[in-house]
Amino acid sequence: MRIKPKIDRKRIIIMAAADLFREKGYNASSVRDIAAMVGLEPSSIYSHIKSKEELLAEICLETANKFMLGINIISKQDISAKKMLKLLVSLHLDIAFENPSFAIVYIDEWRYLPEPILSEFLNLRKDYDKKFKKILTDGKSDGKFSFLNSDIAFNIIIKTLNWSFTNLKKFRREEVEEELNHLIFNGI
Amino acid sequence: MRIKPKIDRKRIIIMAAADLFREKGYNASSVRDIAAMVGLEPSSIYSHIKSKEELLAEICLETANKFMLGINIISKQDISAKKMLKLLVSLHLDIAFENPSFAIVYIDEWRYLPEPILSEFLNLRKDYDKKFKKILTDGKSDGKFSFLNSDIAFNIIIKTLNWSFTNLKKFRREEVEEELNHLIFNGI
DNA sequence: CCTACCGATCGGTAGG
């Protein structure tokens, strides 16, 4: 007797959707395409999912929750802001290399989330950003960081960390991490 | 007698399209929406443009050409790599602040360009990237830059420069430029 | 999980 086989099928569909959304963008990806990728007729997809939007929601929220989980663990530790930032670099790379398609869709396609999921997603992001910024401002208070405006610096650094996940496969993870740490902490 | 009034109308349509593409993404933006923005019936748009794709092409190629023009001027000067990189920071901010919608569409929506325009666009980008990378490697040869891998460093820095053009309006240009220069040259 | 199908919306054209 198989237990909840639908769970596995659904996961396969979500992963196929992530690959497609990444490649063509959410709006240019059709349910028919996703169905073909997993060997189903278009309408059969709906035995496993409620809607195309649900697929995007699962991808974006799962990834957002990974970031939240990670930053919560990092924030709680009794270490310097500099070490925390180093762990954040590592966290972003963990998530990006673990599942590149999810990471790219999370970065590039979240805006197509329907309400009320969009609000839920944005709240997670706002929470993440706040915790990230606190690490930066703590580091500045301690005299370890010397950026000028914490909002601008935060925006630049978060963008840097989410750098072209697109080209990720071309490089080894350790190389990327070394380079990011070098640039963030010492500059070019 | 009015001379070539269509040029102005077309420009207005392109700018409206850029605003819409930026806000909703290319695929989620309909010709009907663009027409409504400029006060025309949907079909009347086609008296001014050939297709929706043409609008995207104009936005992306015009912006790509601005970048090419800028880097060609910068590369020709007899100055250090560090000064060149500083001018590149300035170039990216010039283009971003001059027309944020064009800049964002250029960054986020270019992949929806149809062939053969996509290839033309990618060739411009490849040329730009090559010139940008040369400045970085020159700076390293001179011992002024200390990054590790020029491909990775280039990707990170270009991403940093194109940082959330999305939030640009929240900050003053000089502040952003100061912060970028600080982070790129000295680190956090 | 499939066959059959639907209403909505899309980019674009014909003809004036």
Added chain:
DNA sequence: CCTACCGATCGGTAGG
């Protein structure tokens, strides 16, 4: 620049 309209494609449902 408009009215009228078209074929294609979309997300999704009915019913088995």
